[in-house]
Amino acid sequence: MARRAEQAAGRLLAEAGEASSPVDVERLAIHLGVVISRSAFKDGDVSGMLVRQDGQSPVVGVNDAHSRNRQRFTIAHEFGHLLLHPGREVVLDRPVRVNLRDKTSSTATDREEIEANAFAASLLMPADLVHMELQRLPAAVRQDPDHCTSALAAVFEVSDSAIGFRLINLGLVS
Template identity: 40%
Template sequence: MNPSIEEKATATLEQLNLTSIPIDPASVAARLGLSVRFESFSDDLSGVLMRKPEGSIVAVNSRHGVARQRFTIAHEIGHHVLQHKGDLFIDQTVLNRRDGRSSYAIDSQEIEANAFAAALLMPRQQVTNELIALMNSSMIEQKNLARELANRFQVSEQAMSFRLVNLGLITSLE
């Protein structure tokens, strides 16, 4: 992951004095001046960021699960904080694809927004601390670590697994 994206997510949390998990992305958005709305979109549309002179709006698919909605809000915050160029970001499918290019890791803005969302919702230090606490408790099998951490951070197990690998805390997704 681009260190500056990780740093920007950390700086955003520090600026807003958010240190406890789970991070509430809707609260982060509101404190950054973004209005969050829940809309009944088709299943393939995760969310939208609309920049307007009177204020930016994050629209989230109300039909998606809570973990998906939380990641979508954080993803749209990423477009905002990273100052991606454009006034309209339409993020389609559960993979946050705007078009076929991003599924091949070509759309750098989408990749960056996903990395920002992961760092915002699953801050490096808190993930490390929670992982150590779980491992020290020896009340959980290693294969269940990602699931338990996902529950604590209110993200999907897949998102947590990727985050653990990207942070170098585990070596594979198995």
């Protein structure tokens, strides 16, 4: 599952010519033909959603009450759903497919959510760039876990916890 997500993220980055950090999610949206819509959601637990309707551009809705880094992760997460999952059909006046990202998305209990999170991590923090940026840090920073995490989070424009999990998943820290 994580391998499929990593491969799909790598393909998207290669197709779009994104080879440096931080990854430009707005440019990737244009590449994918996705409209990004930001607004404050009434339910503060919802970070974002993906809405797909036949014949129309997919829309990623993002809760703009959340931090910029969280919004970036949410957008990448929704791209994962777009490329990997069909979504759940909701019938309004016509069928629409929806994926929601809420507080349960990060708890690693739903296969599609786990895979979309793995996709987002792979997209925003590609393994080769993480290795490269880690080696660029001064030795003193690399040896201090908190400083290392904060420095890499700033480079990739993600949260400290996101880069922390990525470093663990890449086997770079225990």
